Amino acid sequence: PKVKGAELTLFEDDFESYQVGDFPSSGGWEMIFSGAGPQYQVIVDNVSASPTKSLQLLGQSSWACDTVKRFNTNCPIIGYEAQVLVEDIDVVDWPTGRVGFWSRAASNIGRFYALVSFWGGGTIKADGQVLQNYTANTWYKIRVILNKETRLFSVWIDDVLLLENAFVPHDTSNIEAFGLASEMFGSFKAYFDDVKVFYVFDLDPKLELVPATGIAATTLVGSGFAPNSKISVTWDGTPIPTVPSPLITDGYGNFTAI
Structure with missing residues (x-):
């Protein structure tokens, strides 16, 4: 490895x-x-x-x-x-x-x-x-x-x-x-x-919006983050509420939120 x-x-x-x-x-x-x-x-x-x-x-x-x-x-x-x-x-x-x-x-x-x-x-x-x-x-x-x-x-x-x-x-x-x-x-x-x-x-975490374009792009999918860790989302310096909240990565460092 x-x-x-x-x-x-x-x-x-x-x-x-x-x-x-x-x-x-x-x-x-x-x-x-x-x-x-x-x-x-x-x-x-x-x-x-x-x-x-x-x-x-x-x-x-x-x-x-x-x-x-x-x-x-x-x-x-x-x-x-x-x-x-x-x-x-x-x-x-x-x-x-x-x-x-x-x-x-x-x-x-x-x-x-x-x-x-x-x-x-x-x-x-x-x-x-x-x-x-x-x-x-x-x-x-x-x-x-x-x-x-x-x-x-x-x-x-x-x-x-x-x-x-x-x-x-x-x-x-x-x-x-x-x-x-x-x-x-x-x-x-x-x-x-x-x-x-x-x-x-992984030290190279990834974020993507699903779907990737348009105003319907409301699902945030993350991978490669620290496992079992709290994630906060901000937009232009403003905290963004998520569902679920708090947002915690799973044992593999992944999460999905809206």
Whole structure:
């Protein structure tokens, strides 16, 4: 997806507001699977991308730690950012740190969408492709934008576009949350910081009158505006009453008024 537009944040979390040693459930995070045990899925202050805390996760063999935070939007273009660090690299090439959109409705154990994974052998992958190598104990900024209508997503690592318009093979209308995971490996921990989930809307809004000419042109049709936003109409500096009133764009940034 080409990012021609503005972003509005659905939620963000730098994990600074939680107590060390706690799981951040007070911030809306849910532990779907507990991995190596709840005692490992906690806020820490000895590793962080931005001072002074991050979320530590640790999976174990045959049992992942999946944590999610739910969100809701009708906007077709959504995205996420997260800082990710994996503490070590091993010869066993199995996913460790993972970030992506998530849905429990899609399968009994849940499913990730537009997923970016740090593999134990030292590579970062998405869509089955190696995007780049990574170094242990180093933070990487992951950014993904997904168009749910076309089911295409793109991936940036440290602000460099490395994957463009990869196809999601599953129905993205099921997406209900953003997820962080330490998968079924268990030898070393993954850390997450500075998480943000957002949606994207067009910066080139359009207005048209229907019909386009004549005195009967009384219907105003707008598209490409900020979703769920109040619209005011003026003519030569004078406010014009509309029906409906107040005039609010829908979840896709569109409206129709008279």
